[in-house]
Amino acid sequence: MNFGATPLEEAEGAILAHTIRLKGRVIKKGTALDAEAIVALRAEGHGSVIAARLARGEIPEDEAADRLAEALRGALLARSRAATGRVNLMAEAAGLLVLDAARIDRINQMDESLTVATLPNHTPVSAKEMVATIKVIPFASPGAVLQLAETIAKGSRPPIAVHPFRPLKVGLVLTELPGIKESVMEGTIEATRARVEALHGSLLPVRRTPHEEHAAAAALRALLKEGAEMLLLIGASAVVDRRDTGPAAIIRAGGAIAHFGMPVDPGNLLCLGSVGAVPSIVLPGCARSPKLNGFDWVLQRLFAGIAVTPRDIMAMGVGGLLKEIETRPLPRGEAPKVPPPPNAPRRARKIAALVLAAGRSRRMAPLNKLLVRDTKGTPMVARVVDRVLESQAHPIIVVTGHEHEAVQAALAGRRVAFIHAEDFAEGLSASLKAGLAAIPPDADGVLVCLGDMPLISAAMLDKLLAAFDPEEGRAIVMPTYRGKQGNPMLWSREFIPAMLAITGDVGARHLAGQHADRMVEVEMPDDAVLRDFDTVAELATAPGVFPARG
CATH class of the missing domain: 3.90.105 (Molybdopterin biosynthesis moea protein, domain 2)
Incomplete structure (x- = not known):
């Protein structure tokens, strides 16, 4: 040219x-x-x-764009007329955009005159939505280059196509354990129904069974008799192994497990199997939420008639970190009008910490156990607060009551806020409620620490924070040692109203039993999470930490 x-x-x-x-x-x-x-x-x-x-053999831009678009265009794609060297491709029906990325890359790498831009592979699209644009950059493309690009595009299948969503009948089994709230079950059903109907499917009458292999398997077989073309099972507790209750139920129903786990977060604990030719999936806990997770990616492909293999799931890791991407779960029309800057840092979850230090220390009277000094001269409550300050939790709120002036003096100079529980004598719940009332409104959760557990380390606290993930079903985090449950516990703010309703000399531990589906246990390396100190004799069991006589 x-x-x-x-x-x-x-x-x-x-x-x-x-x-x-x-x-x-x-x-x-x-x-x-x-x-x-x-x-x-x-x-x-x-x-x-x-x-x-133009030189001899060069193809004018509109003709070049027209020819390349025709070579690229697959099923269910309409096209615009060529103008200024551009042709746009639009979906003719709702479905999943499927690309041969390698061939599109080859065309883009051939010559600067030809470019093909698309939506990401396996993007769900609606009818009339633009999915790709072909643009000839200069006023012409070399004829030999265009001919080679056409040859690459005209392979065994088109590089750009839309696979329509099929109206599948889907069976859903929910297993139950005592204490699961009805609202959780109903929310799970509605989230699943919305997903299925958005992909043009329908949900058969839902089966609810005890969290037992035999019962869940019987429900799966019943749904197959009702015409289910896909089976979904979500357990009362998260699946942790391919031999757990949910996968075992699929096998007992005559099926097989193809793959457990996926490199997508949220969505790690998905289990993929089948009963005969019917895809069967044990859902991760995050599927109870309508937000985008790895299950959506698998579900979309199956509705589009695309087989999902273990290798397909293993290839989902790049781009599989879905956390804190606020616009992605939303329909395009509901996405924020002004997107965040491309390099904006993602918001980390904010976990506040309460240190309950209001107790009357009756079993160690006349001493106040919180003021007993360790071998380095540090008061017990200060030792606890120092470990919390070393953790990722913030802010730290100390709830005082008995001898509150002395407790505050013991914590002088530390970056903590103090809340005085006027009715501390009424018991532990009074201290807890006073602290919860001071939790910042932007806190995602609260770590409730006891002021008389001085052996806890910052690493233990951070281990609890790392396990916290309400979207994945880990809204309550409880430490354990050799199977025994301990403290401190981490709670999502969704439980604060229920915690504020507690009365008497009790904490919130009983709520964990009522919400077993939302709780995760984190095993600790030693028994510090089990050890509080109420008596002088108990202090003597921590040699090297407290003086021999307490």
Whole structure:
């Protein structure tokens, strides 16, 4: 292609590079100049123009874009007419966009004149939505380059296609354990129904069974008799092994497990199997939420008639970190109008910490156990607060009551806030409620620490924080040692209203039993999470930490 300043006497047939405005006329860029245009330009004093003249074998931009679009276009794709070297491809029906990324990359890497831009592979699209654009960058493409690009595009299957969603009948089994709230079960059903119907499917009457292998298997077989073309099972507790209750139920129903786990978060604990030709999935706990997770990616492919293999799941890791991506779970029309800056840091969860230090220390009277000093001279409550300050939790709120002035003095100079529980004598719940009332409104959760557990380490606290993930079903985090449950516990703020309703000399531990489906236990390396100190004799069991006589 010859490009540059061209005298008017040589410009007929050349392609104008930049729009020129004349009196009563506009000659747009890309126009092939004819004799009439040359006369008009000369009449207004132009002696030359910036233009391009095609060389032998070069294909004009619109023709090149038209030919490449036809070679790329697969099933259920409409196209625009070629204009300014561009053709757009649009979906003709709702479905999943399926690309051959390797071939599209080859075309984009051949020559700077040809470009193909698409939505990401396996994006769900609606009818009339644009999925790709083909653009010829200069005014022409070399004919040999275009011919090779067409050959690459015309492989065994088109590089760009839409696989329509099929109206599948889906069976759902929910297993139950005592204490699971009805609202949790109903929310799970509605979230699943919304997913299925969004993909043009329908949900068969839901089966609810005890969290037992035999019962769940019987429910799966019953749904198959009702015509289920896909089986979903979500357990009362998260599946932790391919031999756990949910996967075992699929096998007992006559099926097999193909893969457990996926490199997508949230969605790690998905289990993929089948009963005969019917896909069967044990859902991760995050599927109770309508937010995007790994289950959505598998479900979309199955509804589009695309087989999902273990290798497919293993390949989902790049781009599989879905946390804190606020716009992705939303339909396009509901996404924020102003997206966050591309390099904006993701918001980490904010976990506040309560240190309960209001107790009367009756079993160690006349001493206040919280003020007993360790071998380094540090009061017990200060030792606890120092470990919390070393953790990722913030802010730290200390609840005082009995001898509150002395407790505050023991913590002087530390970055903590103090809340005095006026009714501390009424028991532990009074201290807890006083602290909860001071939790910042932007805190995602609260770590409730006891002021008389001085052996806890910051590493233990951070281990609890790392396990916290309400979307994944880990809204309550409880430490354990050799199977025994301990403290401190971490609670999602969704439980604060229920905690504020507690009365008497009790904490919130009983709520964990009522919400077993939302709790995770974290095993600790030693028994510090089990050890509080109420008596002098108990202090003597921590040699090297407290003086022998307490």
